Amino acid sequence: MALPNAAERTRSDLAHLIHPLYHPTDHQEPKIWVEGRGAMMKDINGVEVIDGLGGLWNVNVGHGRRELAEAAMRQMSTLAYCSSYTGASNLPAIELAERLSRLVYPSINTFFFTSGGAESTESSIKTARFYWKTQSKPDKVKIISRLLGYHGVTMAAMSATGIPEYWQMFEPRVPHFSHIASPYPYRFTGGDAHTSQGVAAANLLEEAIQREGPDTVAAFLAEPVQGAGGVIVPQDDYFLRIRAICDQYDVLLISDEVITGFGRTGTWFGLEHWGVEPDIMQFAKGITSGYVPLGGIGVSDTIKAAMDSTPPEQRWMHAYTYSGHPTCCAVALANLTILEEEGLVQRAAEMGNRLLEGLHTLDDLPGVGDVRGLGMMAAVELVADKATRQEAKVGPRMYQEMLKRGLYTRMRGDIICLAPPLVTTAAQIDRIVDIVREAIPAAMQGQ
Ligand SMILES: Cc1ncc(COP(=O)(O)O)c(C=O)c1O
Numbered sequence: 211m212a213l214p215n216a217a218e219r220t221r222s223d224l225a226h227l228i229h230p231l232y233h234p235t236d237h238q239e240p241k242i243w244v245e246g247r248g249a250m251m252k253d254i255n256g257v258e259v260i261d262g263l264g265g266l267w268n269v270n271v272g273h274g275r276r277e278l279a280e281a282a283m284r285q286m287s288t289l290a291y292c293s294s295y296t297g298a299s300n301l302p303a304i305e306l307a308e309r310l311s312r313l314v315y316p317s318i319n320t321f322f323f324t325s326g327g328a329e330s331t332e333s334s335i336k337t338a339r340f341y342w343k344t345q346s347k348p349d350k351v352k353i354i355s356r357l358l359g360y361h362g363v364t365m366a367a368m369s370a371t372g373i374p375e376y377w378q379m380f381e382p383r384v385p386h387f388s389h390i391a392s393p394y395p396y397r398f399t400g401g402d403a404h405t406s407q408g409v410a411a412a413n414l415l416e417e418a419i420q421r422e423g424p425d426t427v428a429a430f431l432a433e434p435v436q437g438a439g440g441v442i443v444p445q446d447d448y449f450l451r452i453r454a455i456c457d458q459y460d461v462l463l464i465s466d467e468v469i470t471g472f473g474r475t476g477t478w479f480g481l482e483h484w485g486v487e488p489d490i491m492q493f494a495k496g497i498t499s500g501y502v503p504l505g506g507i508g509v510s511d512t513i514k515a516a517m518d519s520t521p522p523e524q525r526w527m528h529a530y531t532y533s534g535h536p537t538c539c540a541v542a543l544a545n546l547t548i549l550e551e552e553g554l555v556q557r558a559a560e561m562g563n564r565l566l567e568g569l570h571t572l573d574d575l576p577g578v579g580d581v582r583g584l585g586m587m588a589a590v591e592l593v594a595d596k597a598t599r600q601e602a603k604v605g606p607r608m609y610q611e612m613l614k615r616g617l618y619t620r621m622r623g624d625i626i627c628l629a630p631p632l633v634t635t636a637a638q639i640d641r642i643v644d645i646v647r648e649a650i651p652a653a654m655q656g657q
Contacts, residue, residue: 216242216254241618246273249634251618260638260645262612262619264631267437267469267587268495270558271548272633278501281544285537294323294534296525302539309546310508313478315487318508323539325532327468328362330492330505331431334464335366336528337490337509338429341462344516344524347425350460352386354418355431358394358439361466370431373439388422390414392436393444396580396591397599408445412452419459429462429490430455434480437469440625441589443582449486462489462513468505469587472496473549473632476559476585483584489513497542504538554632558586561639565628568643575647577602577654586632590646592624592654604653611649617642 219242229237242254249272251261264270271278285302292300303323311319322337324330335353342350355361357372368376369383372392377383391398393411400410419427430452436442456463465488470480474496477483481491490513494505509517517526532538549555562585569581569590579593592602605621612619612626620627626646630638 214254219254241613248272248274249631249638259613259616259618260634260642261630262617262642263627263629264586265500266495266620267474267629268500270472270474270496270632271499271545271552271554272631275499275501275548277544277548278499278541281540282502282537285540290537292536293531295529300534300536300539302536302543303534306539306542306546309543313546314491314508315479315481317487317510317512318491319511320514321506321508322528323504323506323532323534324494324530325503325535325538326362326505327466327492327494328364328367329530330468330494330507331361331367331370331466332364333507333528334431334466334490334492335370335429337507337513337526338462338464340526340528341513341516342428344520347460349426350428352388352422352427353429353431354388354390354415354422354427354461356392356436357389358392358436358442359389359431359433359466360436360438361431361433362468388418390418392439392442393448394442395445396582406445406447408448409451411445412448412455415452416455416459419455419461424459424461427459427461429464431464431466433466433468434470434483435475435584435587437587437627437629438622440591440622441582441587441627441629443584443587446484449481449484453486456489464488465491467491468494469496469629472499472545473555473558474586474629476555476562478555497545498538499545499548501545502535502538502541503532504535504542549632552633558632561632561634561636562586562588564636565630565639565642568640569628569646571643572647572650575650577604577650583628586629586634588628590626590628590650592626592650602654608649608653611652612645615645615649617645617649 243251244254245252250258252258307321310321339351355370359372361367361370366384369387372389398411401407465481467479471493489510492507498504565588566583572578577592580591594600594602602624605623609621
């Protein structure tokens, strides 16, 4: 099939389509993708590159999976859509919720479905407030999250997101949201001989709860590994201390597993690495590997009991038209089958190690400040000076140098973010490392 003319399509795109984070200066020569297979993607000019971010951290089972297309077709030709409002249900949604109850943290057995990450954040926040109202603590409404945390960009989610660029042109933010610093091992300066860095970073939550007033704080919202903020893997003792603080002050712990869910970090869910269970977990992305939009939240048995025992007039009055969408749930079920049958969670751990070990061979290159990762999430942080750790300001150049060599991914400032599909082959992983190795000196030149 002849591909359409790239220049003409670009003109049409610029005239009619507004993109996420849109600005025309960044959109003069957009990559127009037309095809994907495994970890590879092809653009309108026939150029093939490695998809270094697996779509947007979500194409866990890789591109071009016929099983998922067939699952969608089967469900669409049987019953594409029906309402899931209370009093109605459907078979794929029931099966998916039951299957998730076996996969997710032991104390979380009940699920509400959304269409994506931001809707999941909204659902978590509202559920936390709802829960405290059922406990006769209606003043517990505040949400604490972290700088560099990313939770989506609808109004409440944006207010929880801790990256000020996302706020600037949309202020004012929703009230009752505040942020603490991220644990960020490479840049966090707290901790001493008596208190580890991880505990010191977690103690910022205790300080914030005390400052806000424990009777006013509903929840702490955090990603197990921060993704969009620059792949920040916390210290091993961070979340244990966070859990203890949440318990001490009656604050719900919400785990944002939109990226870390469904195998990305080498376990099914992120907090499993540290033996911690949240009260609410939210997900999206990897549940369908991005083939159709689906997200959701899972709530602890305690929260579910509160939902069940509240009188009807004080019900959990939260809803989306597409909650429990039969087609999306059917695709999720097929996606879970692939993850299980192909052992992709274990594979993420193994290939993730290969990726991280490979990237560590770049440690001594000029400009490489930090290399970090967990499972199939990794980052290389470039700096102008290894001693001062000052910004290199080479993000756009680095992006281009990698793309030229066949690797497509996103930069967060000077941080190269990597999260390829879990099916990426060993040879492709090694190629990613080689491309990054070649692109760094090219990008740093003349810096
Ligand atoms: C951790 C996390 N939470 C929430 C979101 C928002 O998801 P969406 O873009 O589907 O609204 C994202 C998106 O990248 C994310 O990474």
